[in-house]
Amino acid sequence: MDGADFVPATEAWLDTMNVYNELDPFAADWIENLIAAGVIPPGHVDRRSIAELDGADLADATQVHLFAGVAGWSEALRLAGVPADFPIWTGSCPCQPFSSAGKRKGTADERHLWPEMFRLIRECRPHCIVGEQVASAIGHGWLDRVFTDLEGEGYACGAIVLGAHSVGAPQRRQRLFWCALANAERSRFQGCGIRGSAAATGQADGGGAAHRRAEAGRAWADFRVVHCRDGKCRRVSAQSGDEPLAHGIPRDMGRRVPELAGVVRGARANRVGRLKGYGNAIVPPVAAVFLRAVLCGE
Numbered sequence: 243m244d245g246a247d248f249v250p251a252t253e254a255w256l257d258t259m260n261v262y263n264e265l266d267p268f269a270a271d272w273i274e275n276l277i278a279a280g281v282i283p284p285g286h287v288d289r290r291s292i293a294e295l296d297g298a299d300l301a302d303a304t305q306v307h308l309f310a311g312v313a314g315w316s317e318a319l320r321l322a323g324v325p326a327d328f329p330i331w332t333g334s335c336p337c338q339p340f341s342s343a344g345k346r347k348g349t350a351d352e353r354h355l356w357p358e359m360f361r362l363i364r365e366c367r368p369h370c371i372v373g374e375q376v377a378s379a380i381g382h383g384w385l386d387r388v389f390t391d392l393e394g395e396g397y398a399c400g401a402i403v404l405g406a407h408s409v410g411a412p413q414r415r416q417r418l419f420w421c422a423l424a425n426a427e428r429s430r431f432q433g434c435g436i437r438g439s440a441a442a443t444g445q446a447d448g449g450g451a452a453h454r455r456a457e458a459g460r461a462w463a464d465f466r467v468v469h470c471r472d473g474k475c476r477r478v479s480a481q482s483g484d485e486p487l488a489h490g491i492p493r494d495m496g497r498r499v500p501e502l503a504g505v506v507r508g509a510r511a512n513r514v515g516r517l518k519g520y521g522n523a524i525v526p527p528v529a530a531v532f533l534r535a536v537l538c539g540e
């Protein structure tokens with residue numbers, strides 16, 4: 243999100259209660275900085291392990307972001323035109339047990355935390371849940387387990403694999419996006435006020451999928467290569483004069499919000515923290531396409 247696309251906090255945001263759950267200290271600080279800058283809706287940043295949460299911690303929240311990373315799902319909701327008071331849960335469970343870059347222990351890995359997320363879902367019964375995972379998790383039976391659990395609780399589920407290249411990014415970054423809607427509440431999502439939300443998307447009514455892809459692709463007109471210790475090179479979106487963060491997250495925050503300039507300088511120095519931020523972030527324009535398909539039928 244560039245400076246021209248910046249949307250400050252609104253009155254509607256102030257009437258919502260959100261929970262951002264993120265264990266990693268650097269990412270949690272990142273979220274708090276975005277809240278302070280008015281980039282994402284205000285909320286409580288819970289730094290505990292998801293295993294330490296219970297339903298009472300989330301019961302009053304309008305939106306819940308589990309494994310929040312650097313708040314990419316919050317930005318995706320904005321891009322999709324989802325109203326700030328729309329109740330929804332998001333969750334990007336740790337990918338390391340299933341990623342080609344990890345040890346691939348699958349469900350035997352202690353970082354397989356879907357059971358903890360499902361425990362909270364059973365306690366709170368959210369009406370709408372969306373999530374993301376590496377595509378290779380399908381081969382480990384992860385999605386089968388998720389859908390078996392959710393369908394057993396009366397949710398209707400669906401999933402699709404989408405790549406970052408589908409919105410013009412210079413990388414494939416294939417990810418599994420999934421959703422679950424409470425069967426008894428599916429009618430709630432018809433005419434929910436998201437379709438054609440020009441004020442939120444910055445597009446004319448409807449806009450068209452091709453137009454949205456072109457708009458998203460412009461953010462990738464410039465990119466830089468980050469050399470990682472695993473021997474791989476990863477490309478991240480960049481702008482001249484700006485410290486690049488994950489695509490879709492503000493990259494000029496230090497210049498635009500002088501009070502946070504020191505934080506941005508610290509982020510530059512924390513190479514490991516930044517790379518984890520890049521790696522753990524979803525691509526918000528891709529997630530936004532998925533959200534509009536789920537909630538609007540586009």
